[in-house]
Amino acid sequence: MSINRKASIAGIFEYTFFVGPTHQESIVPFVTKVNVDASKDLVPVAAIVRFQNYLLVKADSPFNSIGEFVAYACQHPKRLTYGSSGTATGPHMAGEMLMQRTGIELIHVPYKGAAPALQAALSGEVDAIFDPGVGFGHVSSGRLKMISVASGQRSALFPAVPTTVEAGLADVRMDMLTGIWAPRKTPADVIQRMANAIEKVTATSDFQSKMGSMGAQALYMNPVSFSKFIDDETRVLSRLIKERNITVD
16 A cells, blocks of 8 residues: 555544655656545645755766756767666656756666665766765765756755756756645644644754754745645646656656
8 A cells, every 4th residue: 555545544543644755746646657646635734844956976077067067968969877866756857857948968877766876976877966965975075066956045055056046047946845744634723733833843953953964954834835836846847747758667
């Protein structure tokens, strides 16, 4: 039984909540068959954390900005490779988004997780990776270079690194949110009480520090804002998936 299925039927046992990524709604149903439609069976309660996608290259790479990376790729189609944590993951979608918006052609190399993708970048097996934050230590040590953040907001840990938006690629944004959902029949007052409690937790220094140590940022969105984010993300990513013909084998 899928995690969405468990969450959706849990309404018969009062007040069970599901923690997971927004991609359960905005990506998964569009690349594979699912037993439950999370957009119908679950209701968003609150966002709690944001992971960003970072474009990393080896320290000796000739690229020092995403502009240089794109310029080279324009002149050399299908010459550059980029790794990701797997097909239809956030890092993969970031690369697809970059190709769609710029017209460049990269070779995508999916790995079974962010750690193998990181090792591929360190060894030079791929020219670049979109990384959700597991490579921070190697960026700090100088083994890898972070040349862009696929977001509209700079990283709090690497504030000197420009975003894709600053580089003129306003549509290349791949923030990944994790949040909390409830079964659709959960009473509205229960959802609001839970959202209020989550807001207090995400504001604590302990929670923010813990998320920071994971390469993420504590982020609170109330039910209305979180629902809108999911709707907007689903509209963008479902169209990208269709136009780029992305499927999970």
